[in-house]
Amino acid sequence: MSETTNILVVGIGGQGVMTATEILAEAAIALGHDVKKTEVAGMAQRGGVVSSHLRFGQRVLSPQITPGTADLLLAFEPAEGMRWRHMLRPSGQALMNVGRLTPPVVDLGLYDYPADPIAAVRAAGTRVVAFDATSIAVKLGEIRLGNTVMLGAISAYLPFSADVLEAAVLKRFAARKPALLELNRQAFAAGRAAAEQAAAHNTDSAREAAVPA
Amino acid sequence: MAPAASLNPAPAHSRLFMSGNDAVARAVWEAGVRVAAAYPGTPATEMLEVLSTYPDLYTEWSVNEKVSLEVAFGAAMAGSRSFCAMKHVGMNVAADALMTLTLTGVVGGLVIAVADDVGLSSSQNEQDSRTWGRFAHIPVFEPADSQEAYDFALAAFELSERFQTPVLLRLTTRVCHVKALVTVGERHTRPAAGFAKESSRWVMVPGHAARRLPLMFEREQQLAIAAAESSLNYVEDGGDRRLGFIASGPACMHVRESFPDSPMFKLGFSYPAPIERLREFAASVDRVVVAEEVEPLLETELKAAGIAVIGKDILPRIGELAPNVLKPAIARLLGEPAPESSVAAPLPVFPRPPTMCVACPHLGVYYTLSQVKNITVSGDIGCYTLGAGHPWNALDACISMGASMGMALGLDKGRGEADADRRIVAVIGDSTFMHMGMQGLLDIVYNRGNVTVLLLDNRAVGMTGGQNNPGNGRGIHGEEAPRVDFEQLVKALGVREERVHVVNPYELPTLFKRLREETKIPEPSVIITNQPCVLVQDYQRKSPFMVEEDTCTGCGNCVDIGCPAIHVTRRDTVLKPNGKEVARSFVRIETAACTGCGLCLQPCAPKAIVPASVAGKVHVLQPH
Numbered sequence: 001m002s003e004t005t006n007i008l009v010v011g012i013g014g015q016g017v018m019t020a021t022e023i024l025a026e027a028a029i030a031l032g033h034d035v036k037k038t039e040v041a042g043m044a045q046r047g048g049v050v051s052s053h054l055r056f057g058q059r060v061l062s063p064q065i066t067p068g069t070a071d072l073l074l075a076f077e078p079a080e081g082m083r084w085r086h087m088l089r090p091s092g093q094a095l096m097n098v099g100r101l102t103p104p105v106v107d108l109g110l111y112d113y114p115a116d117p118i119a120a121v122r123a124a125g126t127r128v129v130a131f132d133a134t135s136i137a138v139k140l141g142e143i144r145l146g147n148t149v150m151l152g153a154i155s156a157y158l159p160f161s162a163d164v165l166e167a168a169v170l171k172r173f174a175a176r177k178p179a180l181l182e183l184n185r186q187a188f189a190a191g192r193a194a195a196e197q198a199a200a201h202n203t204d205s206a207r208e209a210a211v212p213a
Numbered sequence: 214m215a216p217a218a219s220l221n222p223a224p225a226h227s228r229l230f231m232s233g234n235d236a237v238a239r240a241v242w243e244a245g246v247r248v249a250a251a252y253p254g255t256p257a258t259e260m261l262e263v264l265s266t267y268p269d270l271y272t273e274w275s276v277n278e279k280v281s282l283e284v285a286f287g288a289a290m291a292g293s294r295s296f297c298a299m300k301h302v303g304m305n306v307a308a309d310a311l312m313t314l315t316l317t318g319v320v321g322g323l324v325i326a327v328a329d330d331v332g333l334s335s336s337q338n339e340q341d342s343r344t345w346g347r348f349a350h351i352p353v354f355e356p357a358d359s360q361e362a363y364d365f366a367l368a369a370f371e372l373s374e375r376f377q378t379p380v381l382l383r384l385t386t387r388v389c390h391v392k393a394l395v396t397v398g399e400r401h402t403r404p405a406a407g408f409a410k411e412s413s414r415w416v417m418v419p420g421h422a423a424r425r426l427p428l429m430f431e432r433e434q435q436l437a438i439a440a441a442e443s444s445l446n447y448v449e450d451g452g453d454r455r456l457g458f459i460a461s462g463p464a465c466m467h468v469r470e471s472f473p474d475s476p477m478f479k480l481g482f483s484y485p486a487p488i489e490r491l492r493e494f495a496a497s498v499d500r501v502v503v504a505e506e507v508e509p510l511l512e513t514e515l516k517a518a519g520i521a522v523i524g525k526d527i528l529p530r531i532g533e534l535a536p537n538v539l540k541p542a543i544a545r546l547l548g549e550p551a552p553e554s555s556v557a558a559p560l561p562v563f564p565r566p567p568t569m570c571v572a573c574p575h576l577g578v579y580y581t582l583s584q585v586k587n588i589t590v591s592g593d594i595g596c597y598t599l600g601a602g603h604p605w606n607a608l609d610a611c612i613s614m615g616a617s618m619g620m621a622l623g624l625d626k627g628r629g630e631a632d633a634d635r636r637i638v639a640v641i642g643d644s645t646f647m648h649m650g651m652q653g654l655l656d657i658v659y660n661r662g663n664v665t666v667l668l669l670d671n672r673a674v675g676m677t678g679g680q681n682n683p684g685n686g687r688g689i690h691g692e693e694a695p696r697v698d699f700e701q702l703v704k705a706l707g708v709r710e711e712r713v714h715v716v717n718p719y720e721l722p723t724l725f726k727r728l729r730e731e732t733k734i735p736e737p738s739v740i741i742t743n744q745p746c747v748l749v750q751d752y753q754r755k756s757p758f759m760v761e762e763d764t765c766t767g768c769g770n771c772v773d774i775g776c777p778a779i780h781v782t783r784r785d786t787v788l789k790p791n792g793k794e795v796a797r798s799f800v801r802i803e804t805a806a807c808t809g810c811g812l813c814l815q816p817c818a819p820k821a822i823v824p825a826s827v828a829g830k831v832h833v834l835q836p837h
Contacts, residue, residue: 012565013567022392025230025392026230029230029394034393034394035230035392035393035394036358036391036392036393037230037391037392037393038387038390038391038392039390046567046568046569046570046596046599047565047567047568047570047777048565048566048567048568049565060393061466061467061469061470062463062466062467062469062470062471062535062536063358063387063391063393063463063466064387064467064533064535064536066535066536066537067537067556068556068557079562079563079565080562080565082560082562083559083560083562084559085557085559085560086556086557086558086559086560102780103563103565103566103568103777104568104603104604104775104777105563105564105565105566105603106563106781107772107779107780107781107798107800108603108604108772108781109781109784109798110603111563111564112563113563114562114563117562120560121560124557124560125557143805
């Protein structure tokens, strides 16, 4: 990775994209990095596109990731991963949830949902690890654990130990919702395992066929 | 959203991860400000929202930006340090006060934070608020990141008191909503000096104002000297002297990132510009590029001063000057190959515009408007502007806060022959109505306009996150506050009692009937909808619904409601006995998201939408 690490976290309003980025930022801060995080949040609550930029390193100047220079792309929704793939550097890594969220314009028949966003991103030459964070979260009993699952998934791809990120997740919940501490621990571990498993079986694309949300 | 008062502020010398807005709030508190006021508006909202959680100062949500500035100014007259925050377009509303309070000046420091939406993330235009510094002859500070937002806010209070002038703290979205590390300090309390009567200073009748005008220009000259001496303006040297940059705000960060070896004159105290220092800088490099967002203000002033600079000749006049914008433009200037040509093109994906929320009370309103023929809908600023989108397409115009009223009257009075039978409807939310809509309605009544007004009272400033306002009976800290009675208010403005109706927007037949009746009657009428925003505490969730697959006929009526919890599972076309081809859309309801508002049941002919608990599997989530 280059001197400054660039992570782009994308999804749609309400999925917890900004919280996830915030936790990644806290982990980087804990390690003594300079950190900047930016997003366009004005309409985020309304089911629109959310993309959150995180940059950390010795000194970060511009808060924005320049297209073609992101090291990691963490996509909470597969079509959103596809939308932002061009932000990755050629050797960048995409981590994508397969759980689809169709917007009203697709339900109205005005636009088509891409047949296979994961395959489209791969076909464009990007390395992808795809997994079903939505189902994992629902199985754990709370769909909003999805962002902790996503953080677990990215934890093996960071330039620092996964433990630091897990500690940042747990610290946040210990402070705000101690009742959810154990569930978040499980969600983090499950996300991590799912990404590892997906990486191991990366040729088996049938496994990652779309699952309705 | 009502942050609790008196949280423990982080101790002095803490290093905190703060947005620009957080950082300004902290600085305002530390500066000993006693009064702070604002009307919510992206990207400025969090400044006051966060400030309201600090102890020992008065904060308020004002009804509009003009009032907020007047409140802050009044406090400054009384000798208190005061603060006011607004989005860029808010200053258009507040400008009437600004353009004269610059003549009186202030006693207690007054800092006005104006947040420009460079890049249009959530606004109707991209106006450059630095213009107000020139127009009102007041200093402008332009922080580039969170630490500077904090430092500059503190410095702005010092400057304000030193020159008895309001100071404009100009932010952009890329400062307000960027988080970075900030080292904070401690609060210094500042008792108010007290109001000293002095009519020649505070009563701006022509004779008094005439004596204040020269003082304002004198002050501006003194400020220019202060800007030249200011530590907020400095040169960051670099070895590559082919090109130097003069930059302010976030553009400084983008320039430094893109051209680490180029000298840069970094302007923090950007108006009045330190022209002679900039002239010296320009002479020290081969060529100078001015990187400013977004208008060529400084560039024009430098050119007028005879300094050869390059600016908007090569850089765009709209949007942010991010590295991917700067680098190719500069490469072309230097005759070098474009560096960005290797970046991949984005893959094509459907657009995902913001939508109304599941069960939003506005859904029923726009569904109804979309079903009524021959109407023109004059719209306003708020979540309900989304009614212009699919599937409703039921909002025909929108420009600025409260404008739905006046535009509707103009559409009525200026109608062409072809529009003779067209009914004019205005749609406005509660907060926008109180902000700038009331006068428009009074104008409609007084001038006998034929307009039907839909006043969507959802008891919150919904678009900016559900802040309290006079319509919901809660103050900034969630405490009980006097609540406006919209029904009485519109009657008091002169709308006849028979023409005022309060309607539950989830009762579609009633809404439809009222709208049809009132649009037919040629006089002003107001239909008030009375259900709360689904994102505020007043909203009560009910049991969710589901679709019985076997009963659904694929008519698609429920899809026209526009609720994002309704998804089409498959489409087909069938040939009817009359030979007509009919498209069908079969649906499911995302039960986890459904809050049981019951809107979609109403247009469902086969009654295929039933309580989800029947299926035995309820998956209820808490609202965000």
